[in-house]
Amino acid sequence: MDTEIQIVEVEAPKKAKRFVFVLLEQFTMLSFASAVECLRIANRMSNAELYSWALAGDGGEMVACSNGTEFKLQMDLDELTRDDVVIVCGGIDVQKATNKRVLNWLRREARRGVVMGGLCTASYALAKAGLLDGKRATIHWENQDSFAEEFEEVDLTKSVFVVDGNRITAAGGTASLDLMLKIIADDHGEELASAVADQLIYSSIRTDQDTQRLSIPTRIGVRHPKLSRVIQMMEQNIEEPISPATLAKDVGMSTRQLERLFRRYLTRSPKRYYMELRLQKARNLLMQTDMSVINVALACGFASPSHFSKCYRAHYQTTPYRERGAHGRRD
Template sequence: MSEPEQRPKPYVFLLLEQFTLLAFASALEPLRLANWIAKSPLYQWQVVAGDGAPVPCSAGMAIQPDGGLEDLPREATVIVVGGVDVKRAVTKPVLTWLRRESRKGVTVGAICTGAQALAMAGLLEGRRATIHWDNRDSFAEEFPEIELTQNVFVIDGNRLTASGGTTPSDLMLRLIARDHGTPLANAVADQMIHTSIRSERDAQRMSIPTRIGVRHPKLASVIEKMEQNIEEPVSPSVLASDVGMSTRQLERLFRRYLNRSPKRYYMELRLNRARNLLLQTDMSVINVALACGFASPSHFSKCYRAQFGNTPYRERGTQAENA
């Protein structure tokens, strides 16, 4: 007696306005290639949008969805595809639909900034998750109950999150391997010329030496400590002592490789974090200042204006005008 034919596993991609095209393609193509290599419809997919209308991506072009927010079978997997200005793109109908489908037992995932939608719907409480590193600070401030990682993707039960860019391909390859075996996943990766499949343990960002273009272990160690201590900055003398240097030696090290003092570099890190929080959250300017290590709002405003040519209050106002 022949085995019953396996039904294709359904995926539903929910596109939010200004979604990232690269992340969407990175999630979809592994499914298509799996079908092609297996010469069997292992997967099927559809694209949906909140109102069923064409959805513009952040590159300007629009995708015509297959439909709107309809009832899904329990075996479906929903993938929310986010991008730029994600909070504005998440509507009440989207949140209602995500909550309804998750109650039915549908697996719900998100790529790039799509995790914001899942969090707003309350679907990541008490879960591990990830989001694009550029949105990590604001997300952590807004949803402290979520265990946010810096990994490329996270699978926590029936919740899936991938950080964006090309990382959705790694998530999908992991799911293909789970569904149909590692050889098929490897064959898909080979077709994609994806020479190294990242695991859930891999971090999103390049190493500090790669990012700054300098391979100096003590410099990298100091910068790592700066990045980990934004709210309560560490003094240059402590930073220097931790890597076995004098403050003067640390000063020369930064001047030589980064053309700025340790204090200036640290200040830039804090101000960039502040700008992200101002543009991506509803935190008050005072709370942003405190979160970035500034005890005085007036000092924060002065430093911010010197760095960006605008005050924090005007930055927030400009954001509202562009909304």
Template sequence: MTQDYEFPVEVETSDHIPRRFVFVLLNEFTLFAVATASECLRVANRMAGKQLYRWAATSETNEPVLSSSGVAFPVDIGFDDVTRDDILIVCGGMNIQTNSTQKAMNFLRKESRKGVKIGSFCAGAHTLAKAGLLDGHRATIHWENQDGFVEDFPEINLTRSVFAIDRNRFTAAGGTAAIDLMLRIIADDHGTELSNAVADQLIYSAIRTDQDFQRLSTPTRMGVRHPRLSTVIDMMEDSIEEPLSPSALAESVNMSTRQLERLFRRYLDRSPKQYYMELRLARARNLLMQTSMSTIDIAVACGFTSPSHFSKCYRAHYGVTPYRERGSQSKPEG
């Protein structure tokens, strides 16, 4: 049954002072998250029939910022125009290590000391972490950046959820997770009827919470519906640094090693050993692109007994050595 809303939608608060969100745009930021978040705020104002929210964009140069898609996005205000009543959202994307500049981090630290609420979209969580602003907080980041984040900031409680809110910090994984986060904020501010009305206007029919994961389940992602195979794959993904033996994996799901071998051949057209190696090499490639870790440390983190063995396996799979792979990138991916 569809929900019919009276227009304007009645909000649960009588506070008419608009809250302003300021998008802190880092170079090569993800445009999609910024666009959808600002649309949520615009639609909330429209559905409520009054200005509940305002928004603006800023950058360290006061000049338009180039997004990861190549679109230049204009800014409205400078760093000095931010007030303690604003809510800052650090918007990151590609090459986040390079684009987490000292000037941006100093600005965020200064605003944090004033008590400003600060969050992030996509890889922007890396910038917050590097600035020391996520210490002791629960946080999330786009799944593609998680491997590098865990290695760089092991003390931070990183989750795989689509967004995380912890006191005066909030993080969203990017993409459509920005919508989920903004809908949650709107609901907290003005009630679920308004946030649901915004979702309906955006044709967004599957609102997620901070308990929902970013990625599809293993069976859905791989098109594999065999429960024991899915269990083994999950175990492999959770045991990259200290790989489990085929016999241990088989025993965990009450199968023989030969049965497990047949299961992988049937559904994935490869052996358990081959599949496990591909997972480990994919993790290694992420770390090569996202971090400044040495190849020795990456080899250890991905369960290889020696750098030479790691290099040999990497070259066999990707056609290039880890050293040349990293050298071919002018900047690490974000």
């Protein structure tokens, strides 16, 4: 059933602003769909062709996203105009999808002055091409550890999205909505952006000041300020772990009280919980980077590879070397 919509009056450009979505193999559908739907609805709500878009990719034929759905591409990695906006869409195993041809194309188009963006894990592709050096950027929280280890020259944040000059990055998922609503507001005003959000039934628009992960109390399902503070200190000190005695002292508790607090709410000791955090980071680094096993061990607070291997096997029922081999990374 057709319904009459309230048109938002804006000054239509002489030529629609074109977004070229570069779809890498195994890209995440949600982050891509969130972005392109904002553009479509902006056109509808303004009754004008403010934006156009094209789907591009290596080979220019077909590409599959991480849920298996295939998309027909409209163009190969062709030469663009300076007014185009490139949005690279990443997802699972972005390192493999970021091949030499993609990197060379990104560098070439960046030299031409094209605005470059990355959604979800595609910030990796931009960083690998050297396009985020000295820039603020973000990436999906699951890839933050490995990204920070590999690209020290990038000012990595935990924001849902970042706009730094002609480089734009979003953390994935619904963060693409927030980024595109920001772009629409900058281009054509807050009224249109709000109308687009309304159509999407999206009532909690976030800014670049919002962080992507849930708060610690929400994540662990416990609202206890001292417990949250201790977990925050643990998460911020993985490479050089802090002793339970020091953690307890810093929040005004005895070590025994801290032990009871963890066992009551998390059914494990502070030492066990801390070890699990360190091993989780180690697994991310093994699967997402080419760091040697010994460097992964050191980055996660283990003094020796043998101790690291013993702890890793006890938790994941496999060794770090086998984990690396199973995911096709080199050591």
